[in-house]
Amino acid sequence: MSVKWQLTPYCCLASLLVMSAKVAASDIPGMAPTAPWDLSGYIHYSVSSNNPNGTSSLVDHLLHQRFNFEYRFDSDLRLNVGMRNRLYYGDSPEIPGFAQVIEADSGYMDLSHNWLDSGSWLGNSQFDRLNLSWDMNQDWQLKLGRFRVNWAMSTLWNPNDIFNAYSIYDVDYAERRGSDAVQLSRQLGFASSIDAVYSINDDNGLDRNLDSYALRYLTNANGWDLQVLAGKSLTDYVLGAGFAGDIAGAGLRAEWSYFDPVDETWPGASHLNHSNNNKPSSPSSLATDIANQTLPSSHVATIEADYSFASQRNYLVRTSLLYISNPIDADSALAYLNLPLNARTLSFANWTYYVGVSADISDLSRLTLSSSYYDDGSYFVGASQSYSLSDDWQVQFILQRFDGSGASLFGQTPSTLSYLQFNWSF
Numbered sequence: 001m002s003v004k005w006q007l008t009p010y011c012c013l014a015s016l017l018v019m020s021a022k023v024a025a026s027d028i029p030g031m032a033p034t035a036p037w038d039l040s041g042y043i044h045y046s047v048s049s050n051n052p053n054g055t056s057s058l059v060d061h062l063l064h065q066r067f068n069f070e071y072r073f074d075s076d077l078r079l080n081v082g083m084r085n086r087l088y089y090g091d092s093p094e095i096p097g098f099a100q101v102i103e104a105d106s107g108y109m110d111l112s113h114n115w116l117d118s119g120s121w122l123g124n125s126q127f128d129r130l131n132l133s134w135d136m137n138q139d140w141q142l143k144l145g146r147f148r149v150n151w152a153m154s155t156l157w158n159p160n161d162i163f164n165a166y167s168i169y170d171v172d173y174a175e176r177r178g179s180d181a182v183q184l185s186r187q188l189g190f191a192s193s194i195d196a197v198y199s200i201n202d203d204n205g206l207d208r209n210l211d212s213y214a215l216r217y218l219t220n221a222n223g224w225d226l227q228v229l230a231g232k233s234l235t236d237y238v239l240g241a242g243f244a245g246d247i248a249g250a251g252l253r254a255e256w257s258y259f260d261p262v263d264e265t266w267p268g269a270s271h272l273n274h275s276n277n278n279k280p281s282s283p284s285s286l287a288t289d290i291a292n293q294t295l296p297s298s299h300v301a302t303i304e305a306d307y308s309f310a311s312q313r314n315y316l317v318r319t320s321l322l323y324i325s326n327p328i329d330a331d332s333a334l335a336y337l338n339l340p341l342n343a344r345t346l347s348f349a350n351w352t353y354y355v356g357v358s359a360d361i362s363d364l365s366r367l368t369l370s371s372s373y374y375d376d377g378s379y380f381v382g383a384s385q386s387y388s389l390s391d392d393w394q395v396q397f398i399l400q401r402f403d404g405s406g407a408s409l410f411g412q413t414p415s416t417l418s419y420l421q422f423n424w425s426f
Contacts, residue, residue: 041067042425046172052415060090064172068129076136080147082129082175093122107146107180108200128178141185146178149197151216151229152255153242156354157322157346159257159300160242162233163199163212165343168372169380171398171419179212191220201234209262210234234342235295236261249307256301259344265295298326298344304354313359322352330409348409349374364388377405396421 044064051057066084073079092098102124105112111130116123131145152158156168163179181199188194194217201210214231224245231238240257304320330348346352356370365387372380381403386396398419404411 036073037069037071039067039069040426041065042423044172044421044423046419046421048417048419050415050417052413058091060088060092062172063087066175076134078133080129080131080133081127082178083125083127084175085125086123087116088122088124089120091120093117093120098122106177106201108202109146109180110202111146128175131178139187141183141187143183143185144181146180147183148176148178149181149183149199150176151195151227151242153225153227153244154253154255154302154304154320155306156304156318156320157302157352158255159302159343159346160227160229160240160255162214162229162231162238162240162257162343163197165341165346167341169400171384171400171421181212188219191218191225193218197231214238232262233259233344235263236344238343251306252303253305254301254303256299257343258297258299260297261295263295296326298324300324300344300346302346313361315357315359318354318356320354322347322354324350324352347374349376349378351375361385374404374409377408378402378410379404380410392425394423394425396423 042065044062044066046062046064048060048062049057050060064084064086066082069081071079086102088102099114099117099122102122103112103114105126109130111128112124112126114122114124127146129146129148131143131147134142136142149163150161151163152161158165163181164176166173166176179197179199180201181197183195183197185196186194194215196215197213199212201212212231212233214229214233216227216229218225218227220226224243226243227241229238229240236259238257238259240255242253242255244251244253246252300323302320302322304318306316306318309315309317324344324347327348327350328345352375353373354370356368358366358368361367365385367385368383370380370382380401382398382400384396384398386394388394396419398417398421400417401414402410402417403414406412
């Protein structure tokens with residue numbers, strides 16, 4: 001049964017007031033007292049345009065405010081709270097089902113609430129971090145609540161990230177969602193540990209056990225990070241491994257996971273975890289089609305490499321390859337972007353390729369170019385340029401193109417997305 005927290009507009013107002021108090025009470029250099037708490041966050045404004053070929057464009061404005069709060073009861077016990085408040089204005093809030101997608105909370109605790117839903121306006125508040133950490137001694141740690149379980153070795157696709165998978169095309173959620181879980185960790189020495197995690201998930205009345213749990217062993221040998229893991233992720237039993245290191249200055253990382261389904265089909269349409277970056281026209285109908293598919297066992301593996309060139313421009317080149325032995329079928333790009341997001345649905349193709357290049361245009365500006373290619377003929381190309389206006393202010397322009405051959409998934413509904421973002425951090 002889900003635990004519903006009825007958030008109100010006062011959540012947004014309260015977080016802004018706390019943030020203002022933080023700024024107003026700036027520490028006096030050389031006289032700052034040692035406080036048991038820390039507060040940080042940002043205010044982010046973006047205007048975006050979604051331009052599908054042959055149809056009208058969608059233009060949206062988003063004001064996104066976030067705070068991260070930590071309170072230290074003592075040196076061993078800490079409380080962490082993370083909250084984001086979002087105010088949308090534009091075309092997307094008028095799409096049927098969009099408000100439900102934004103409000104959706106895939107955790108056991110429903111800590112998300114739409115406090116404004118009127119025509120072109122939509123306001124939402126969500127706690128995506130809410131946890132206690134207890135360092136029982138120098139070797140044992142216990143964490144309880146909502147937090148991110150990050151077991152990724154690679155930086156792009158993450159078959160080992162079985163608790164918190166995310167879309168590589170999401171440009172508005174750097175922190176990624178958290179899991180409602182309990183984690184017990186034991187340090188075994190330098191860069192070596194054992195982690196046990198149990199995550200409770202709301203089954204939405206589907207008569208399915210969607211809880212996730214896993215055990216991971218992490219170690220380091222000759223400068224290489226190595227890990228193995230085993231457990232259950234939503235609908236599948238999972239076995240995985242990964243490594244990360246470097247060869248002659250080039251970073252090399254890889255992950256592999258094997259998913260063996262508990263049941264033969266998806267758990268149902270109502271549990272689908274929609275990405276906040278998508279704009280579906282009918283989420284429920286798409287989810288129903290996906291939920292009727294057979295759920296086969298599948299190997300998911302990735303390998304990536306990057307190299308940074310020591311130069312004035314600080315060039316970085318990254319390439320990656322993703323393999324899925326039994327990808328989930330999607331009849332359209334819209335259906336694919338609304339699949340239940342987990343480590344086994346990172347792509348709709350058997351083989352997916354990625355290459356990216358980034359470089360400093362000036363001391364304050366950096367340009368990134370990237371591209372993905374799917375073996376059905378679909379492709380993605382993207383470009384982003386960031387500019388630092390000051391220590392706390394940044395502006396960024398992002399351009400994304402989804403296209404492909406006529407018979408490919410992206411080629412059926414090609415589209416161009418653009419974003420202009422302003423960010424102030426505190």
